[in-house]
Amino acid sequence: MKVSKEWLSEYIDVEADVYELSERITRGGIEVDDIIDYTSDIKNLVIGHVEEVRQHPDADKLNLCRVNTGDEVKQIVCGADNVAADTYVIVCQVGGRLPGGIKIKKAKLRGEVSEGMICSLDEIGIPTDYVPKEYQDGIFIFSEDQEAGAPALPAVYLDDAVMEFDLTPNRKDALSIIGAAYETKALYGGDVVHPSTDLTETGDQVDVSVRNEDSEAVPYYALRVVKDVEIKPAPTWMQIRLIKAGIRPINNVVDISNYVMLEYGQPLHMFDYDQLGSKEIVTRFAEEGEKMTTLDGKERTLKGSDIVITNGKEPVALAGVMGGDFSEVTEETTNVIIESAVFNPVSIRKTSGRLDLRSEASSRFEKGVSHEFVLPALERAAYLLETYAGGKVQLGYNSDGALDTSDSIIKTSRDFINNRLGMHLETSEIEETLSKLGLETVVSGDDLEIHVPSRRDDLQIPEDITEEVARIYGYDALPSSLPKFETITPGRLTDEQEKHRIIRHQLESLGLSQSINYALTSKEKATQFTERKEALRLMMPMSEDRAVLRNSLVPHLVDNVVYNTSRQQKDVQLFETGRIFISKGQDVQPEEVEKLAGILTGRMNNTDWLGSHVPADFYAAKGILDSVFEKLGLTDDIHYVPSEGYPEMHPGRTADITLGGEYIGFVGELHPKYERDHDLDQTIVFEVDLDALLAVKSGTIEYEVLPKYPSVIRDIALVADRNVTAGTLVDIIENAAKKHLIDVYVFDVYEGENIEADKKSVAIRLTYLNKEETLTDEAVEEIHQPVLEALKDEGFALRG
Amino acid sequence: MDTSQMTHIQDEFDVSLETVEDARSLQDLKVRYLGKKGRVTGLMKEMKNLSNEERPAYGQKVNELRRNIEASIEEKSAEIEAAALEERLKNETIDVTLPGRKFNIGSQHPISRIIEDIEDFFIGLGYEIQEGYEVETDYYNFEALNLPKSHPARDMQDTFYISEEILLRTHTSPVQARVLEDRKGKEAVKIICPGKVYRRDSDDATHSHQFTQIEGLVVDKNIHMSDLKGTLELFAKEIFGTEREIRLRPSFFPFTEPSVEVDISCFKCKGAGCNVCKQSGWIEILGAGMVHPNVLRMAGYDPDEYSGFAFGMGPDRVAMLRYGIEDIRHLYTNDLRFINQFKQTEDGGENVESI
Incomplete structure (x- = not known):
């Protein structure tokens, strides 16, 4: 809403300059977004x-x-x-x-x-x-x-500045200059003067009847008839005031309609009396599928929730939204019907939204117009047509329905208001504050009965009155205190929140930076790095790239790497924690799973002059994940299983990760073809189910007394087929050792000279410890020999 | 008793010792004099030619000679060792100005930093952290928050719908609605709800279709609006500096009544007016208010018995203000040149004493 200071001053005296006035209005709750000062550059x-x-x-x-x-x-x-x-x-x-x-x-x-x-x-x-x-x-x-x-x-009425009100949805009362005047009065005092409606009726009784078929659609409809109007430009002052309010002047009749809307906040509509096609106005909900042509020449197919104004036979206007083609005021019009009505706000909102026809009028109707201004606006428009279009206002007006112009009453008390605010206001202070707003208060003891005029029908409950008191009295007067809680609660993160933070900080310490990506992605990306082929779709996406919800964090991490590597950042290590969305169908909430994902490419911990670095390879990613699992105390329950199931991943360099036998994610190198398609060098990704990791309760640490006896180490080297995993060998060893085996560690893998072409040598260190007594050689051999036997039985020869 | 030979040996040894420069020749010298066939050992063989009376004195003299030579060798040996160590240290000297072995550290995302700061502040006041669903129902996102389907305020936020009833949450407020409902209208509530939210906005320098919000909610039997002001005042001083002040401006949110916008005095210009605060001295940072009785009632709280306050802010905006980030899209591009600027620790600066 653009409010001209010059125009405002016609309805209330304001001594403050526009900047002070704007500041005061802003502090009072209507944000003045901008001040357009027409004098500033002239x-x-x-x-x-x-x-x-x-x-x-x-x-x-x-x-x-x-x-x-x-x-x-x-x-x-x-x-x-x-x-x-x-x-x-x-x-x-x-x-x-x-x-x-x-x-x-x-x-x-x-x-x-x-x-x-x-x-x-x-x-x-x-x-x-x-x-x-x-x-x-x-x-x-x-x-x-x-x-x-x-x-x-x-x-030219431009010795003026215009305040642009950024109105919150509840302040429809300020969608008019008169409303702005009342707000000014609340802040500065003074009296609001209403514009003149001093019309002279001549000629015949109004001969257009009004009938509202459905009072839910149109609770009230009134009209007047003005004859013999001369269509011409409106007077300069009116044109300029419209311009300052952001409306382009057209001709005197259209301009008067808009002008009165801006004055009162009551949108009007003007019909050409002679083109109406009948002598009656009948309002109703449209028939489902009913058709009408609006004044922009478009044929509209209507819905049952649209409201139409008809001439008893066919629609002549889409109520509150747009006029019809043949009944519109034109340059040839001489006789005019003025409509001033109340329409169902929800219907107007639906219609204007559906047809994308938001206008100054529809935005006022959908917030609900003030009943007290419906008839004054009608009078005012007739008066202006008489004065500036030479029209003859016909006798009387016709209407159907009822206006509710009586004050509504809100009952509250001084204590309620003070308690909500934490203030100690006297009844008289409350009464005085409310009177500035034009709200009358009837006091009986501590109880207050507030009378609210229809222009402020946004005020409905005691809390609304509390707000009005606070904002006009001023929030600067509100004291500061801290809540006195009934019970004191210890503030703390939950176990899961705490661990989540620790994991993030640990990954950062390991050199990975935190990413935050969009949850919306393309259909194509939603099917990558996942078995799921379905993703939740937006009804109205803004682009194909942001059309569905992600099934994996990895595709956007890949995008991040592509973005960075194309900007001379060759070493990229990122992680992200965030939700993925498992669709259960479009009509229900999905399962939301918190994932931890990461991506590594280039070098880590690189020191060029020493020629040392950690390559961003599978084992780097696995090592990083293992450090997370170790931190969470899950090392013993985690297993890596070779996996060929992902088309985006290198089939020989990818592992599924299981926690206690359950699948929780994967780690591996991107498929060379995928890397080539994305112009990437060797790149490793991982994604694990963070919720599953955090769900495991670790309890407190169980301390163990330090061993009094030395441990015994046995190194063995085994010859195995190249495709046998180290894990297989470790499993055999662990299963065969009856007791005292505390660690199995693969410390070398060798292929090449002295080993058959399709074989490899795997060196493993076994550590034995008896916590009760010193392990003798004989005792170790008693456990160790069966291990060697078992390996031999499985076909793995001991080397050297 | 003829001791001239001993003197001669001593003199010769002294001369030889002078020429010794390394451990090996010192060892040779030692063998030559003290070895089994060494010259000092040889002297002992002379004993048999002496009288019984002379032998003790002679033996004593020879031992004296042996001790002298031993001591000299010992001394020389220490000298040589010291010189060798000196030499080694000289050779081992490194260039300490060369780069150390790199141990990379990654960077926390600035939004994550801000959220942790805010969470920690409220945890200190006894709040708990609650997270909810990012894909919500229309009911919890709107209706339970006093935003019925036809409410004009739904215009304030364009929504990504998945179906008529399912949507991407437009604010973190549904978490509040769910928590209130869970507590069944009986227990007090003190929560902070951080999370991602979504609006149907075109991405540009100041708008993002995805951003983060952090909201707070307090409901108890005796909560006043002054408590909201006091809490946020403390918050502003803690997060933006001890000299900060706050100012409340009336506003509108469907789920609070009264509703306010909360400005903090500009931390850059201290209120004098600058480009950060658009010359006003104040920065709009929070929306807040007293929980609307309809919201309490819908969740099963009796609004005559319970009251509460709620507030919300955008960590994206806080991060942009705090660090002077000019484009919100930087927060979602994950450019390392951007993220890696947020590695180091921060504190209150020179003016704030640490505890």
Whole structure:
């Protein structure tokens, strides 16, 4: 809502300048987003009287004008077609300034002196889109006589600044200049003066009847008839006020309709009396599938929730949203029906939303109009048509339905208000504060009965009154305190939240940086690194890239690596923790699973001059994951199982990860083809189910007494087929050792010379410890020999 | 008793010792004089040619000579060792200005930093952290928060719908609705809810279709709006600096009444006016208010008995303000040149004494 200070001042005296007023209004709860000051870039603008116009001797398109600027008559060169003798115009004098940093100097144009500039409206700061069509291609010409030499800005009502209200949805009361005046009164005091509705009725009784078929659709509808109107431009002051409010002037009838809407917040509609097609207005919900053509020439298919205004036979307007094609006011219109009505807000909202026809009118109807202004707005429009269009207001008005203009009553108490706020206000202070808002308070003891006019029907419960008191009294007066809780609770993270943080910080310490990616992704990416082929789809995605919810964190991590490597960041190690969404169908909530994923490429811990680094390979990723599992105390329950199941992954370099036998994720190298397609070097990714990891309760650490006896180490080297995993050998060893085996560690794998081509040598260190007594050689051999036997039985020969 | 030979041996030894420069020649010298066939040992063989009376004195002299030579060798040996060590240390000297072996550390995401800071502050006040669903039902995202289907305030946030009833949450407030409902209208509630939220916005420098929110909710039997102000005042000082002040401006949220926007005095210009606060001296940072009685009632709390306050803010915005980040998209691009700027620890700066 754009509120002109000059216009506002017509309804309430405001002494504060626009900046102070804006600050006060903002602190009062209506944010003034912007102030458009029409005077700020303008200097030396006066009214000039054009005395003579003649052709420039050396330029076809230029005119030489003799212009009286008060003290003297100057020659000004003007290129506008509409410049004419004996008119009053806006002149920017030599030494003056115009918006856009334009400075006016004495100049010679094709040999002729020009002392100033005759201005068009857009040259003095009016956006081109809002300039009325009669001035669009030329200079502005006053429609009435003016005083030459007088300041021009006040004469065009632009000695003004406009406050742009950013209104919250509850403050529809301020969607009008009168509403803004009431808000100003609440903040500064004073009285609100309503505009004149002093019309003169002549002619016949209004002969268009009104019938609302469904009071749910249209609770109230009133109309007047004004005959013999002359369609012409509205007076300048009205045009400029509309422009300042962001509405382009069209003609006097349309402009009056918009003007009154801005005054009262009550949208009106004007029909051409002679084109209505009947003498009755019937309102109703549309038939499902009913068709009508709106004034923009489009045929609309209606729904049962749309409200239509009909002539008893067919729709003539889509209520509150848009007029119909044949009943619209045109240049030929002479007789006008003015509609002022209350429509079902939800219907208007649905209709305007569905047809994408949000307008100044629909946005007011969908918030609900104030009943008390429905008839004054009707009177006002009739009065303005009479005054500025020469119309004859017919006798009376017709209506159907009922307006509720009585005050509503909210019961509360001083204690309630004070308790909610934590303040100690006296009843009289509350009463006085509310009276500034135009709310009358009836006091009986501590109980308060607040009378609320319909323009503030957003106020409904005691809490609303509390807010009004607080905001007008001022939040600066609100004391500060801390809650006095009934019971004291220890603030702490849950076990899972705590562990989640620890894991993140540990990964950071290991050199991985934290990523945060979008949960929305493309259909294609939603099927990568997962077995799921289904992903939850948005009903109305904004792009194909953000159309479905992710099934894996890995695809966006790949994007992150591509982004970084193409920007000279070759060593990229990232992790992310975030949700994936397992679809259970579009109509129910999905299962949300917190995942931990990571990606590694390039080198880690690289020290070039020493030639040392950790390559970002499978084993680096596995080592990082193992450190996480170790931190969580899960090492013994974790297993890596070779996996060929992912088309995006290298089939020989990928492992599924299990926790206590259950699948929780995978780690591996990207498939060379996938790497090539994404222009990546060797890249490792992993993703594990963080929820599953965090669900394991570890309890407290169980301390063990330090061993008193030494451990015994036995190193063995085994020859095995190349495709036998070290894990297989370790399993055999662990199963065969009856007791005292505390560690099995693979310390070397060798292929090459002295080993058959399809074999490898695996060196394993076995550590034995008896916590009760020293292990003798004989005792070790008693356990160790069966281990060797078992390996031999499985076909693994001992080497050397 | 002729001791001239001994003197001669001593003199010769002394001369030889002078020429010794390394451990090997010292060892040779030692063998030559003290070895089994050494010259000092040889002297002992002379004993048999002496009288019984002379022998003890002679033996004593020879032993004296042996001790002298031994001591000299010992001394020399220590000298040589010291010189060798000196030499070794000289050779082992390294260039300490060369880079150390790299142990990379990664960086925490700035949003994550901000969230942890805020969480920790409220944990200190006895709050618990609650997380909810990112894909919510229309009921918990809107209706339970006093936003019925036709409510015009639904315009305030464009929503990503998955179906008529399922949507991506537009704020973290549904967590509040669910927690209130879980507590069945009986227990007090003191929670902080951080999380990702989604709005149907085109991504640009100041808008992101995905961002984070952190909300707080307190419901108990005797909660006033002054408690909200006091809590947020403490918060502003803790997170943005001890000199910060807050200012409440009336606003509107369907789930609170009264509702306020909370501004903090600008931490960059201290209120004088700068580009961060758009010359106003104040930065809008929070939305807050007293929990709407409808919200309490829907969750089973009696609004006559219980009252509460709620507040919410955007860690993305806080991070952008705190670090001067000019484009919200940086937070979701995961450019290492960006993220890696957030490695080091932070504190209150010069003006704040650590405890």
